[in-house]
Amino acid sequence: MTIETFQEEVRAYAKFIGIDKIGFASAAPFVELKARLIRQQELSYQSGFEEPDLEKRTTPKLLQPDAQSIISIALAYPSRMKDAPQGKKGARRGIFARASWGDDYHHVLREKLAMLEMFIVEHYPGAVLTSMVDTGELSDRAVAERAGIGWSAKNTSIITPEFGSYVYLGEMITNISFRPDTPIEDQCGDCTLCLDVCPTGAIVEGGQLNAQRCIAFLTQTKSYLPDEFRVKIGNRIYGCDTCQTVCPKNKGVDFHLHPEFEPDPEKVKPLLQPLLKINNRAFKEQFGQMSGSWRGKKPIQRNAILAIAHFKEIEAVDDLIEIMQNDPREVIRGTAAWAIGKIGTDAGRVALEEAMKKEQDPTVIEEIRKGLGVQLMK
Incomplete structure (x- = not known):
């Protein structure tokens, strides 16, 4: 069996197990990304959650010496929920960003990647594979862009033609020399809506984000929220979707392809006041399966207090x-x-x-x- 034939079988199997998009990229160094990351560090725009070693973030062979290709995968998640509860006086509600709806996507994508690894090894016994989701050294978005999953938008999200930017990303480094897919041409055009409406001006310019000002980052911090952001957080208790919801490429996009990502309305739009006194056990039981719980209850409670002040x-x-x-x-x-x-x-x-x-x-x-x-x- 040729590599080309095997590559098509990998695509077919990925679709069979519920991977919505798959692309293949070269494992060459990410030279342009490295230059951007250096600039981000110089401007102190990074969040601090990233891998600090820029060489590891941009050189796949440092993570797997015989790396030849990177497989990028994407799973679509919903943008709307049914029967969303409405807050009212005396029963105000917060909101988790869409990327935290349903089960923690890290676990779901890792399971898909593990299944894909088993398939590849079964058919290509000499395969060496290294998978990662979000917390790995590589930039999920840079890999996805190179692999033709979507283009890197002005809001720094990957936008796919099929699912908009409502996708989770993961990747797998391999020693197999797959044929690289063609990157997708940027389709943002002259649109600047995401820059115009960002509540804190975190999108400095198209493709450049100051994470220190991004509400999605700020809601995950554990210290005092700086004064200038307290009145801008609104009722967000985890994450921010503003630059996605205003994007024309996301208009009408709402896919419900994975039961694991379906939101529980009472969890993703929880009552704020009960959060103030919730204990660790109750917090884990109610929110523990969501990706938005990864920093524990303290940031959620702080944000709930700010949301109560907002109302x-x-x-x-x-x-x-x-x-x-x-x-x-x-x-x-x-x-x-x-x-x-x-x-x-x-x-x-x-x-x-x-x-x-x-x-x-x-x-x-x-x-x-x-x-x-x-x-x-x-």
């Missing part, structure tokens, strides 16, 4: 006061203090003044001052 949810003030007084985590106490001031009730003002007399942590004291300042400006 000026008076009904939550008593809970916020209790958190400000008793929570052992200074970031949560301090964020609650800021939110109390933002909501602006008389009971909240009294509680802030009392907390100022008792609080010992300097960061929390500063947040109480901010809360009282918001109160005084009303």
Whole structure:
């Protein structure tokens, strides 16, 4: 059997096991990507979640010495949910970004890649394979772009002709010399909608993202959210979809091909107030299977507090006061203090003044001052 024939069999098997797109790319170094990453570091635009070694990120042979090709795969996920619950006064809701709907995509894609590995090894016993999803050294998007899965858009997402940008990506380095697929020509044209509507101006220019300003990144941090972003987070408690939802290439795109990715409306649009006091066990039971839980409950709770402040949810003030007084985590106490001031009730003002007399942590004291300042400006 020729490599060309085997490559078509790999494509067919990928489709059989539910991989929505597959492409093949050369394992040559990603020279242009390396230059962009160096520039990102110089500008301090990286998130800090990335692999720090740029050589490993851009040189596949450092990860697999005999690498010849990279197989890129994509799975489509839904953009809409049925029976989405609506928040209302006294029962406000947060929102998880679409990429966290359903089961953790890392597990689903790794399972698909493992099945593909078994097929390849069975038919090509000398195959050497190295698979990764998201947390690997390589850039999923750079591989997908080279493999013809889609083009790298101005919002830095990969946009596929079939599924828009609503796809998860993974890849497999191999010593098999597959024929590379042809990259897809950029189809963004003159459109700048994603740049124009980004809530924080994180998309600096087409194809360049300042992750330090991106809400998708900020919602995953564990420290205090910088002041300028607190009023821009809205009710997002994990991730941000704005640059995807406004994209013309995503208009009308909504695929429900994988039951694992179907959203549970009560989980992806949870009530905010119960999140304030949720314990670790309950958090794991409710959200543990979602990719948005990977940083634990602290960022989700901090974001829920900010969302409650966004809604000026008076009904939550008593809970916020209790958190400000008793929570052992200074970031949560301090964020609650800021939110109390933002909501602006008389009971909240009294509680802030009392907390100022008792609080010992300097960061929390500063947040109480901010809360009282918001109160005084009303």
